[in-house]
Amino acid sequence: MEAVYVEGTDEDVCPECDSTRLVMDYVRGEEVCEVCGLVVRDRYIDKGPEWTNREGVEGSSSRVGSPTSISTHDRGLTTEISPGTRDSKGNRLQTNDGGRLQRLRKLQKRMRYSRAGERSLADALIELDRMASVMEIPEEFRREAAMIYRRAASKGLVRGRTIKGMASASIYIACRVMLAPRTLDEISELLEVEKRELSLSFKVITRGLKLGLPTPRAEDYLGRVASRLNLPMDVQAEALNLMRRAEKAERFHSKSPMGTVAACIYLASLKLGTRVSQERISSATGVSEVTIRVRYTAITEALGLDVPPRGVRLSPVTASA
Numbered sequence: 133m134e135a136v137y138v139e140g141t142d143e144d145v146c147p148e149c150d151s152t153r154l155v156m157d158y159v160r161g162e163e164v165c166e167v168c169g170l171v172v173r174d175r176y177i178d179k180g181p182e183w184t185n186r187e188g189v190e191g192s193s194s195r196v197g198s199p200t201s202i203s204t205h206d207r208g209l210t211t212e213i214s215p216g217t218r219d220s221k222g223n224r225l226q227t228n229d230g231g232r233l234q235r236l237r238k239l240q241k242r243m244r245y246s247r248a249g250e251r252s253l254a255d256a257l258i259e260l261d262r263m264a265s266v267m268e269i270p271e272e273f274r275r276e277a278a279m280i281y282r283r284a285a286s287k288g289l290v291r292g293r294t295i296k297g298m299a300s301a302s303i304y305i306a307c308r309v310m311l312a313p314r315t316l317d318e319i320s321e322l323l324e325v326e327k328r329e330l331s332l333s334f335k336v337i338t339r340g341l342k343l344g345l346p347t348p349r350a351e352d353y354l355g356r357v358a359s360r361l362n363l364p365m366d367v368q369a370e371a372l373n374l375m376r377r378a379e380k381a382e383r384f385h386s387k388s389p390m391g392t393v394a395a396c397i398y399l400a401s402l403k404l405g406t407r408v409s410q411e412r413i414s415s416a417t418g419v420s421e422v423t424i425r426v427r428y429t430a431i432t433e434a435l436g437l438d439v440p441p442r443g444v445r446l447s448p449v450t451a452s453a
Contacts, residue, residue: 146170252295253285260299263323267303267314277306280337289340293333300325301333305345313348315390317418350375350389350396353417357393360416361408363401370400374431381434387427394419395427399437 145152146165153166163173215237217225225233257278264274281302284290290298300323307314316334320327338345351372358368374396394417401408410421431437 144172146172252290253282256281256285256290256295256299259295260302263299263303267319267322269303269307273303273306273310273312276309277302280305280309280341283341284337287340289336293336294329296323296325297329297333298337300330301337304330304334305337305343308345308348311346311352313352315353315418348389350379350392353390353393354397357397357413357416361397361412363397363408364406367397367400367404367406367408370404371396374399374435377435378431388419390417391419391423391427392431393417394424395431398424398428399431 144154146154146168148170149165149168151165151167154172155164155166156162157164162171164171260277260281261274264277277299281290281299284298284302300319303323304314304316304319316327316330319325320330337343354368354372354375358371363371371393375392378392378396394413398408398410398413400406410424413419413424414421
């Protein structure tokens with residue numbers, strides 16, 4: 133890169149001759165006075181873009197390498213010898229050079245897993261990324277799950293346990309940390325992991341890392357369930373209102389939040405005259421119809437609401453009733 137002339141400001145002048153005609157040499161990292169030749173500043177930090185254009189071709193900008201990623205065991209910092217039979221200039225390699233390059237590729241792959249546990253960590257992060265794709269969770273959730281698994285691995289918590297169980301537990305914890313919790317039944321079914329193994333792995337990680345996870349609330353599940361049922365906005369708003377009122381009652385603090393979601397959706401649909409069957413709600417939430425009816429009755433009693441026949445609007449119980 134050639135030197136670039138920069139017109140100085142009042143605060144950027146030559147201390148020798150007070151000239152503002154300064155030249156920036158980005159190759160040497162120096163700022164030089166064009167009048168007297170004094171080096172005004174050295175070790176200049178280039179604040180321009182980090183990409184470069186190949187051979188000056190516009191639109192061919194490229195970076196030195198891919199960005200670092202916590203989802204890979206080496207954070208994306210290691211190099212890789214690409215396969216092929218040509219060199220960097222496009223010339224075909226000779227037979228001896230091709231054989232030597234193949235041996236270098238093998239050594240490079242071995243060096244990526246030179247430390248103990250790196251092979252297992254790499255396999256685990258690949259499995260974790262696959263599970264995240266199955267669940268269709270955002271990139272932020274994946275990074276959080278990878279960080280949790282890394283911390284568990286560094287503490288030695290993964291020894292003696294399956295990669296599948298620990299990776300699925302990391303995803304479950306990440307969803308709770310990001311305030312978008314999933315149920316154990318949902319993750320167990322989607323990722324084909326036994327619920328008992330998932331629960332045990334969850335306890336191992338939370339106790340070993342001393343994690344203080346936020347308690348799942350019923351309203352955290354509402355959006356996902358409402359999307360599955362294609363509920364109108366007025367039913368969602370009424371269900372949310374009922375959930376917040378029910379959360380104030382101490383009798384529901386120890387209850388499953390998903391059961392409260394199912395009951396409040398059913399209650400809101402009855403209150404607004406919108407038919408949503410218990411069977412559909414049970415299928416969307418994984419809560420049995422019996423549980424929906426029991427929780428529904430408990431909520432109506434706690435909030436002072438009459439239990440109407442199907443299709444009849446609810447009304448608050450008045451003091452004279």
